[in-house]
Amino acid sequence: MQKVVEKERMRLVLRELKKLYPDSGTALRFASVFQLAVAVMLSAQCTDARVNIVTKELFKSLKTPKDFALAPLKDLEKLIYSTGYYHAKAKNIRAMARAVIEWHGGVVPDRMGDLVKLPGIGRKTANIILNEGYGIVEGIAVDTHVTRLSNRLGLTAHHDPVKIEQDLMTLAPRKDWWFLSNALIWHGRKVCHSRKPDCVGCALNKKCPSAFRA
Ligand code: SF4
CATH class of the missing domain: 1.10.1670.10 (Helix-hairpin-Helix base-excision DNA repair enzymes (C-terminal))
Incomplete structure (x- = not known):
């Protein structure tokens, strides 16, 4: 029931x-599925607007899996610094690029099972890559x-x-x-912000069990 x-x-x-x-x-900007994967990884704990500012410069110097796989970690960290958690993100992005080259011939895979085995990619990121990158809806x-x-x-x-x-x-x-x-x-x-949801102005307030209580 x-x-x-x-x-x-x-x-x-x-x-x-x-x-x-x-x-x-998605508000993220990218020119290839690989760049989409990088942008989604950068968007963890960061706004899409900030990621777009960073990737506009980042993708001028680093474009392909090979570029990222060979980039010195310190250089990559510097380029993505303002997205936060830059050390872990740089490490994961470089490891992801290397795995894409070694395991998939430089092409980001289009299967959930393969995507979630790449470093730094979980189901959420994989779902975004599949849909925005390949038009595949799996979750x-x-x-x-x-x-x-x-x-x-x-x-x-x-x-x-x-x-x-x-x-x-x-x-x-x-x-x-x-x-x-x-x-x-x-x-x-x-509208439905984490601290102060605007229930008065929310078009869902008649259907929402948390309206004026969240
Ligand atoms: S009515 Fe529900 S969905 Fe809308 S802002 Fe309030 S808590 Fe969020």
Whole structure:
């Protein structure tokens, strides 16, 4: 019975989100699937706007997996410094580039199973690469916004991204999976902020069990 309620809520939420964010998509800028992978890795704990500023310069000097694989770590760290966690990100990006060359002949793989074996790439990043890079929808990317909104909207009771993804995939039709992820991210950025959600101005407030209580 509970699933029926959640499914209906998902239907209504999707309907509103489609009105609010008809053109939702990633804000990250990239010129190849490999650059998309780098941009998504840089976006951890950082805004897309900041990542775009950094990659505009970064991709002028480093473009291909080979460029990144051969880049001295210190140089890479300097270039990505302002995205935060630059030491770990530089190490992971270089290791990812080397693995793409050694294991996949320099081409970012288009299968979830292969992607999540690359250094620094988890299911969320892999879902974004598959969809934005290859047009393949295999799941729903769950970041902090999707986690927060899915809980507030009563679409899941879980906090683990893998379990949240499973719940959302059960409730939403497959054709809407990618839209849902992007639209929840936009709504989280614009309206349902983590500390001060704007429930008064939120178009979902009549369907949201957390309205005026979050
Ligand atoms: S009503 Fe409030 S808590 Fe619910 S989605 Fe909107 S802003 Fe977030």
